[in-house]
Amino acid sequence: MTKAGFIFDLDGVVVDTAGYHYLAWKKLADDLGIPFTKIDNERFKGVSRKRCLEILLEMGNIRVSPEQFDRWLQEKNEDYLSYINSMDETEILPDVIKVLDYLKNRNIPMALGSASKNARAILEKVKLIPYFNTVVDGNAVTKAKPDPEVFMKAAEALDIAAEHCVVFEDARAGIKAANAAGMKSVGIGNSEVLSEADHNFKNFTEIDFDFLSNLVSELNGKV
Numbered sequence: 001m002t003k004a005g006f007i008f009d010l011d012g013v014v015v016d017t018a019g020y021h022y023l024a025w026k027k028l029a030d031d032l033g034i035p036f037t038k039i040d041n042e043r044f045k046g047v048s049r050k051r052c053l054e055i056l057l058e059m060g061n062i063r064v065s066p067e068q069f070d071r072w073l074q075e076k077n078e079d080y081l082s083y084i085n086s087m088d089e090t091e092i093l094p095d096v097i098k099v100l101d102y103l104k105n106r107n108i109p110m111a112l113g114s115a116s117k118n119a120r121a122i123l124e125k126v127k128l129i130p131y132f133n134t135v136v137d138g139n140a141v142t143k144a145k146p147d148p149e150v151f152m153k154a155a156e157a158l159d160i161a162a163e164h165c166v167v168f169e170d171a172r173a174g175i176k177a178a179n180a181a182g183m184k185s186v187g188i189g190n191s192e193v194l195s196e197a198d199h200n201f202k203n204f205t206e207i208d209f210d211f212l213s214n215l216v217s218e219l220n221g222k223v
Contacts, residue, residue, distance in 0.1 A: 004219035005160035006103055007151055007178075010114035012045065012170035013188050015091045015126055017116075020083035025056065028076050034060035042193075046171025048115050048144035049073060077117075084118065087125040095204035100131045102212055109133045111154035113167065115144055133158055146176035151183060164219045172196070184219065 011017045022041045029036035034056060044052045053073055057064065064072075103110055112119060112135045119137035123129045134157035136150050143149040155165045167178035170189040175197045178185035186201065187194030194200055201207055 003160060003164045004216045005109045005111065005155060005158040005165040007111045007113045007154045007158075007165055007167045007183070009046065009167070009169045009171070009174050010112055010116055010119050010122065013168050014093065014096050014112070014128065015087070015122060016093055017084060017087075017091070017122065018045065020080055023083060024076050024080040025052065027079055028072060029056060029060075032056075032060055032062065034062075046115060046145045046169065046173040046177075048138060049077065049117070051144050081118065084122060084125065087122060089126050092126050092128065093204060095207070099204055099207055099212065100128070102209060104131055106216070108216060109158045109160060111136060111158050113150045113154040114138070115141075115150065145171070145173040146180060148177045148181035151177055151181045155181070155183070166215060166219060169194070169197070184215070 008014055011021065018041075021044065022038060025041060025044065026036050036056070036059070040059070043055055047055070050073065053069065053076070100110070110132050112123065112132050114136075115138050116122070117138035120129070120135050123132070123135065134154060136154045136157060140153060141149045151165070151167055152162060155162045158165070162182045165181075166184035166186060167174070167181075168186045168188055169175050169178060170187070172193055175185045175187055175194050179196060184199075185197040186199045187197030188201055188203060191200035199211075
């Protein structure tokens with residue numbers, strides 16, 4: 001029986017919801033009079049919603065009461081949910097299902113490890129829930145990446161030791177979290193941004209079965 005566990009981030013790895021996050025944050029930033037670009041949005045990848053709002057308010061040098069802070073968090077999430085409400089299987093990134101099918105057919109345990117509190121709802125929208133043995137999302141953790149909590153909880157739920165797990169991530173904070181957990185890390189996206197990853201691919205179309213097979217063997221072979 002395999003000892004290897006595969007853990008996937010959600011946004012920008014399995015589905016492309018980053019654009020929806022940007023639109024929702026941009027709307028709030030515009031309302032607050034804070035200039036906000038797609039380059040600014042890069043700082044929000046893999047980061048909790050609370051920390052994102054803290055960063056946005058720091059950018060605008062705005063201080064608010066805890067009550068107003070919570071209202072803006074809710075407002076942003078409602079805007080984001082309105083965008084993802086119409087999501088379907090077409091939102092799944094290219095060749096993700098090819099990789100998931102390969103692992104599922106070999107009974108490799110898989111987990112989703114995401115800062116998003118909407119992760120399960122999104123997986124249901126795009127009909128990917130059956131692939132994952134467990135989902136650990138923002139509702140289950142108290143520490144945001146680069147803290148490794150989300151991935152450690154995913155490994156625990158899979159009942160697989162951290163050193164036998166690999167994480168697929170598109171954010172620098174996520175790669176740092178995977179490395180801090182003692183797991184293998186695979187960067188999906190810009191290799192310069194994700195330079196700390198053990199392996200890098202622009203997207204899943206570059207990942208072949210030989211790589212996956214070798215990765216499973218490597219993880220299984222760890223003592």
